[in-house]
Amino acid sequence: MNDRISEKRRRSSEATRGALIDAATELFAERGFDGTRVDQIAQSAGVNKAMISYHFGGKKSLYNEILAATLNEAHDRFHEIRYSDAPADDRLRDFIFAFADLAATQPALPVMVIREVLSGGLHIDEDLLPRFLELFKLVQGIIDQGVREGTFTNVNSYVTHLSLLGSLVFFFATKQVRELLAGSPLPSSVPEVSAFVRDLQRTMGRGLAAPTATPKPA
Amino acid sequence: MNDRISEKRRRSSEATRGALIDAATELFAERGFDGTRVDQIAQSAGVNKAMISYHFGGKKSLYNEILAATLNEAHDRFHEIRYSDAPADDRLRDFIFAFADLAATQPALPVMVIREVLSGGLHIDEDLLPRFLELFKLVQGIIDQGVREGTFTNVNSYVTHLSLLGSLVFFFATKQVRELLAGSPLPSSVPEVSAFVRDLQRTMGRGLAAPTATPKPA
DNA sequence: GTCTATAGGCTGATAGAC
DNA sequence: GTCTATCAGCCTATAGAC
Numbered sequence: 001m002n003d004r005i006s007e008k009r010r011r012s013s014e015a016t017r018g019a020l021i022d023a024a025t026e027l028f029a030e031r032g033f034d035g036t037r038v039d040q041i042a043q044s045a046g047v048n049k050a051m052i053s054y055h056f057g058g059k060k061s062l063y064n065e066i067l068a069a070t071l072n073e074a075h076d077r078f079h080e081i082r083y084s085d086a087p088a089d090d091r092l093r094d095f096i097f098a099f100a101d102l103a104a105t106q107p108a109l110p111v112m113v114i115r116e117v118l119s120g121g122l123h124i125d126e127d128l129l130p131r132f133l134e135l136f137k138l139v140q141g142i143i144d145q146g147v148r149e150g151t152f153t154n155v156n157s158y159v160t161h162l163s164l165l166g167s168l169v170f171f172f173a174t175k176q177v178r179e180l181l182a183g184s185p186l187p188s189s190v191p192e193v194s195a196f197v198r199d200l201q202r203t204m205g206r207g208l209a210a211p212t213a214t215p216k217p218a
Numbered sequence: 219m220n221d222r223i224s225e226k227r228r229r230s231s232e233a234t235r236g237a238l239i240d241a242a243t244e245l246f247a248e249r250g251f252d253g254t255r256v257d258q259i260a261q262s263a264g265v266n267k268a269m270i271s272y273h274f275g276g277k278k279s280l281y282n283e284i285l286a287a288t289l290n291e292a293h294d295r296f297h298e299i300r301y302s303d304a305p306a307d308d309r310l311r312d313f314i315f316a317f318a319d320l321a322a323t324q325p326a327l328p329v330m331v332i333r334e335v336l337s338g339g340l341h342i343d344e345d346l347l348p349r350f351l352e353l354f355k356l357v358q359g360i361i362d363q364g365v366r367e368g369t370f371t372n373v374n375s376y377v378t379h380l381s382l383l384g385s386l387v388f389f390f391a392t393k394q395v396r397e398l399l400a401g402s403p404l405p406s407s408v409p410e411v412s413a414f415v416r417d418l419q420r421t422m423g424r425g426l427a428a429p430t431a432t433p434k435p436a
Numbered sequence: 437g438t439c440t441a442t443a444g445g446c447t448g449a450t451a452g453a454c
Numbered sequence: 455g456t457c458t459a460t461c462a463g464c465c466t467a468t469a470g471a472c
Contacts, residue, residue, distance in 0.1 A: 012437070012438085013437060013438095016437080016438085030337075030338070031252075031337060032250060032252060032253075032336070032337070033253075034249075034250060034252035034253040035250070035251075035252040035337070037464090037465070037466095038465075038466060038467090039464095039465085039466095047438080047439095048438065048439055048440080049466085049467095050438080050439070050440085050467080050468080051437085051438070051439090052466090052467090053466080053467055053468070054437080054438080054468095055437095058466075058467075059465095059466070059467095111336060114332065114336065114388075114391075115336065117391070117392050117395050118250075118329060118332065118333065118391055118392075118395075119248075119249065119250070119253070120248070120394045120395045120398055133399075153420075153424075155417045155420075155421065156413045156414075156417050158410075158413075159389070159410065159413050159414040159417050159418070160417055160421065162385070162388065162389050162392065162414070163385035163388075163389065163414070163417070163418055163421065164385075165388065166384045166385040166386070166387065166388025166389055167380070167381035167382075167384040167385050167388075168384070169384065169388060170332075170380060170381075170383065170384025170385075170387060170388055171377070171380050171381065171384055173332075173335070173336055174335050174336075174380065176338045177335050177336075177338045180338055181351075192376075192377065195374045195376075195377050196374075196377040196380070196381070199373045199374050199377050199378055199381070200377070200381055202371075202373075202425070203373065203378065203381065203421075203422070203425035203426060204421070204425060205425075206371075206424055206425045206426075206427070207420070207421035207422060207423075207424045207425030207426075208421060208424075208425075209424070230455070230456085231455060231456095234455080234456085255446090255447070255448090256447075256448060256449090257446095257447080257448090265456080265457095266456065266457055266458085267448085267449090268449080268450075268456075268457070268458085269455085269456070269457090270448090270449090271448080271449055271450070272455075272456080273455095276448080276449075277447095277448070277449095
C-alpha cells in the first residue's frame with residue numbers, strides 16, 4: 001500500500017475522528033442531541049468544528065454513527081447469553097451482570113438508549129431500529145423461557161422485561177445526578193454497582209421463582 | 219373586587235395560560251426542553267407566541283412552572299402513603315398502585331422526571347429540588363422500614379429503591395414508543411398497565427420478602 | 437486534511453399598534 | 455390582553471485558503 005507518503009496525515013485524520021467521537025459521545029449522553037452544540041463538540045475534541053461536517057457529514061450523522069457503534073458493542077457483548085442453553089434463571093443473572101459490566105465501560109449506552117426511547121425514536125436511523133429492539137427481545141425471551149420451563153412464576157413477560165430493563169437503565173443513567181447530589185465527585189462507585197447487581201439479581205430471582213421451586217441460595 | 223369590567227379579559231387570560239400550559243406540557247414531555255420550539259407551543263395552544271413571554275416571562279419560566287405543578291401534584295397524591303402506618307409491604311404495594319394511577323392521569327410526570335434526572339438537573343429550579351428528592355426518599359423509607367421490621371430481606375435500600383423507581387418510571391416513560399412500535403394507536407393500554415402493576419407488585423413483594431416470612435398469597 | 441471566514445436559516449424575545 | 459413586525463444572537467453547514 002502507498003501509505004508511506006500519507007502516513008502522518010492518515011493518523012491525524014483518525015485521531016481527529018476519534019477525538020470527535022469521544023467528545024460527542026460524552027456530550028450527547030450528558031445533554032441530549034438538541035442540547036449539544038457542535039461548537040462544544042469541536043472545542044472539547046480540540047479540533048475545528050468544520051471537521052464534523054467533513055468527517056461525518058453533519059451533527060446528525062455523527063450522532064447516528066455513535067449510536068450505531070454503541071448498539072453494536074452491546075450486541076457483541078450479549079452474544080454468549082443470547083445463544084446460551086443455560087436455564088433461564090442463570091441466563092437472567094448473567095444478563096444483569098453483563099449489562100452492568102457494559103454500562104461501566106460504556107456509560108453513554110444506557111443514557112442514549114433511554115434518550116432515544118423517550119423521544120420516540122425521533123432521530124434514530126431506520127436501520128438501527130432492529131439492533132435496538134434486539135436488546136428488549138433478549139430479555140423477554142429469557143423470561144418466556146423461564147415461564148415455559150416452569151422455573152419462573154407465570155408473569156407477563158412483556159411487562160416484566162420492561163421492569164427489569166427499567167431498573168438497569170435507570171440505575172446507570174442516573175449515575176451522574178446521583179454523584180452530583182451525593183455531595184461531590186464520589187470516590188468510587190464500584191461498591192455501589194456491585195451492591196446493585198447483587199440485589200437486583202436476588203430480588204428478580206426470588207420475585208420470579210415459581211412457588212414450587214426452591215430458589216437457589218443467594 | 220372590581221372583577222366586573224375585566225371579567226371577559228380575565229377569563230381569556232386564564233384560558234390562554236391554560237392552553238399554553240397544556241400544550242407546553244405535552245411538547246416538553248415529548249421532545250424535551252431543548253427540542254421544543256416556542257413557536258410550536260404557541261401554535262399548538264392556538265395563541266400568539268408573544269404570550270409566552272407575557273404570561274410566564276419566557277420559555278424557561280414556563281418549563282419550571284410546569285415542572286413545579288407536576289411535582290406538587292405528585293407530592294399531594296402520595297400524602298396518604300407518606301404518613302401511613304401500615305406495614306412496609308402494604309405501603310410498597312400502595313405506592314406502586316398510586317404511582318401508576320398518577321402516571322395514567324399525568325403522563326408527562328414520569329417523562330419529565332426522567333429527563334431532569336438525565337440532564338443532571340441542568341435546568342431545574344433550585345427550590346424544586348426538595349420536591350424532587352421527596353419521591354425518592356419516600357420509596358427508600360418504605361424499604362428501610364421493611365428491612366427494620368424484618369418483613370423484607372436485608373437489601374441495600376439505596377440501590378433497591380432505584381430499581382423500583384426505574385421500573386415504574388421507565389414503563390410509563392416508554393409508553394409512547396411502545397405504542398409506535400406496536401403497529402399503531404394501540405386501542406387501550408389499560409389492561410397492559412394493570413398487568414404491569416400486578417406483576418411488579420408481586421415480583422417486588424416476593425423478591426423482597428424475608429426468607430422466614432411467608433409472602434402473602436397473590 | 438485542516439483551518440478561517442462567512443453564509444443562511446432559525447430561535448427566543450420585545451416594542452408598539454390595537 | 456393580544457397581536458404583528460422585527461431584532462439580535464446563535465446554530466449548522468460550506469467555500470476556499472493553506
